[in-house]
Amino acid sequence: MRDYLLLLHEDPSETSRLSPTEMQALIERYIAWGREVAEAGRMVTGHKLTEEGGRVVRRSGGAIAVTDGPYVEAREIVGGLYVIRAEDYEDAVRIAGSCPHAEIGWIEVREIEAVGD
Amino acid sequence: MAEPGSPAAEVPVLVDRLFRRTRSRLVAGVVRVLGPGRIDLAEDAVQDAMVRALRTWPFRRIPEDPAAWLMRTARNRAIDMLRRDRTGHEAQDRLVVHLELLASGGRAEDEADGRHLLELCSTLPLAPDALVPLVLHVMGGLSAREIARALLLPEATVAQRIVRGKRVLRGGGVGPARRTPRNEAVIHQVIYLMLTEGHTPADADEVLRTEVAREALRLALLLASGRGATPASHALAALCCLTVARFPARESAGDLVMLPSQDRSRWDTALVEEGFRQLTRAASGDTPSRYHFEAAIAAEHVRAATLAETNWDGIVDLYHALETIDPSPVVRLNRAIALAMAGRNREGLAVLDALSAEGQLAEWPWFHASRAWLLHRTGLESSAASHLWRAMALGPPAAHRRLLERGFDAPREDPPSS
Numbered sequence: 001m002r003d004y005l006l007l008l009h010e011d012p013s014e015t016s017r018l019s020p021t022e023m024q025a026l027i028e029r030y031i032a033w034g035r036e037v038a039e040a041g042r043m044v045t046g047h048k049l050t051e052e053g054g055r056v057v058r059r060s061g062g063a064i065a066v067t068d069g070p071y072v073e074a075r076e077i078v079g080g081l082y083v084i085r086a087e088d089y090e091d092a093v094r095i096a097g098s099c100p101h102a103e104i105g106w107i108e109v110r111e112i113e114a115v116g117d
Numbered sequence: 118m119a120e121p122g123s124p125a126a127e128v129p130v131l132v133d134r135l136f137r138r139t140r141s142r143l144v145a146g147v148v149r150v151l152g153p154g155r156i157d158l159a160e161d162a163v164q165d166a167m168v169r170a171l172r173t174w175p176f177r178r179i180p181e182d183p184a185a186w187l188m189r190t191a192r193n194r195a196i197d198m199l200r201r202d203r204t205g206h207e208a209q210d211r212l213v214v215h216l217e218l219l220a221s222g223g224r225a226e227d228e229a230d231g232r233h234l235l236e237l238c239s240t241l242p243l244a245p246d247a248l249v250p251l252v253l254h255v256m257g258g259l260s261a262r263e264i265a266r267a268l269l270l271p272e273a274t275v276a277q278r279i280v281r282g283k284r285v286l287r288g289g290g291v292g293p294a295r296r297t298p299r300n301e302a303v304i305h306q307v308i309y310l311m312l313t314e315g316h317t318p319a320d321a322d323e324v325l326r327t328e329v330a331r332e333a334l335r336l337a338l339l340l341a342s343g344r345g346a347t348p349a350s351h352a353l354a355a356l357c358c359l360t361v362a363r364f365p366a367r368e369s370a371g372d373l374v375m376l377p378s379q380d381r382s383r384w385d386t387a388l389v390e391e392g393f394r395q396l397t398r399a400a401s402g403d404t405p406s407r408y409h410f411e412a413a414i415a416a417e418h419v420r421a422a423t424l425a426e427t428n429w430d431g432i433v434d435l436y437h438a439l440e441t442i443d444p445s446p447v448v449r450l451n452r453a454i455a456l457a458m459a460g461r462n463r464e465g466l467a468v469l470d471a472l473s474a475e476g477q478l479a480e481w482p483w484f485h486a487s488r489a490w491l492l493h494r495t496g497l498e499s500s501a502a503s504h505l506w507r508a509m510a511l512g513p514p515a516a517h518r519r520l521l522e523r524g525f526d527a528p529r530e531d532p533p534s535s
Contacts, residue, residue: 019260020136030175048176079172
């Protein structure tokens with residue numbers, strides 16, 4: 001088993017087009033998904049990221065430059081992340097694909113390299 | 118950080134339609150305090166709150182009191198937006214006090230707001246077909262896409278009607294002088310349309326159609342609970358209750374179940390009781406409305422423990438009385454079916470023959486299906502088959518088609534009159 005990072009991307013303008021009923025249904029399915037993955041022993045952790053866009057830190061010349069970011073426009077944000085446990089990429093993609101987030105945005109799946117591998 | 122979905126966590130289940138209800142409460146509250154000109158502010162605020170919930174709740178527990186959380190978040194958002202607008206402290210303060218009352222579960226305010234908005238809608242110079250989408254959107258919290266799916270209209274058409282309706286709503290809210298007098302009949306018509314739309318089975322999303330009918334029920338009860346509610350309002354509320362009460366038995370494994378085959382134990386008894394309560398209150402007037410007769414017909418159906426025990430002769434008389442108010446072909450068709458159910462096949466067939474001569478229902482599959490069914494009952498199988506063929510050729514919706522294909526083992530329910 002390996003750990004995989006799921007980054008939850010979304011387009012806020014798409015999200016805000018959902019009707020109240022659709023949003024409620026989505027939340028319910030989201031929570032059910034989280035519970036299911038946890039009950040299967042595959043959930044490592046999950047975090048919501050704050051609404052503000054974050055900072056980007058770069059060394060520029062001799063100094064550290066800090067800019068807002070990483071997204072200049074609000075067309076894409078990363079709203080949250082999960083770390084799950086899966087057999088391989090295929091398995092991780094299967095789990096990510098069952099997450100209702102895939103319907104309102106997209107999910108970036110990355111394998112976390114285990115120390116000593 | 119809470120463990121997402123940890124099995125031990127007691128996840129409070131969200132109340133059915135919580136989001137929709139919260140939205141309509143907030144919109145109604147803002148409109149009551151700030152006027153219909155600020156309806157967009159309410160809609161934006163509540164949308165923001167819900168998006169916040171969507172991004173937050175999956176990672177934590179659902180708050181203890183989700184309704185209060187949503188209300189609080191939306192209220193704060195509305196105040197932020199007001200501040201940016203510099204609308205003045207007074208408006209802000211009034212809104213805060215009002216929404217505070219709502220958030221603390223002020224049921225009286227809630228209902229008053231709803232009634233206020235409903236009455237405001239009724240004063241708009243809009244035809245019912247433009248009002249229905251507006252009411253469904255503003256009061257019911259359904260999106261243009263959902264309304265379009267439920268009413269079988271193009272989404273663009275619905276969106277356009279909502280935008281136009283809101284523009285009129287904003288204009289109409291400027292001062293009482295510009296409003297046309299409160300027209301109760303228009304509200305009744307809108308609610309009635311919503312009920313029939315929600316009841317008419319078709320290829321549209323069944324769940325959404327049920328939602329539309331439930332919204333009609335909610336609005337009808339709201340109207341009937343107001344001071345000075347008229348007998349017609351009570352009759353309409355009774356009709357909504359007694360119609361929606363039968364919904365749980367109308368569907369089985371994705372197929373429509375008509376009245377004769379319905380499992381009557383699945384009818385919603387609480388709604389049936391409320392329906393009869395409303396019907397009693399409706400009895401005080403001197404001139405009965407069409408809703409009085411329709412509610413009385415629905416009551417006859419609900420009162421009967423079995424199909425055989427239904428008072429079909431009474432229903433025939435009620436349809437007859439309804440015809441004096443609304444002599445539409447559909448009402449007469451319903452009377453013909455009731456006549457047949459009462460064992461008066463020949464009388465029923467005579468009504469259909471007259472209707473056929475007038476030709477108004479010639480393109481309606483149900484007319485031919487009903488005629489086929491009546492002919493079948495009188496033993497005229499070959500004529501029955503040709504009318505059934507005619508009905509199928511007119512392309513009825515899939516749910517109806519499946520019913521027709523099953524044949525006439527059981528008599529079917531009277532179609533919803535519209």
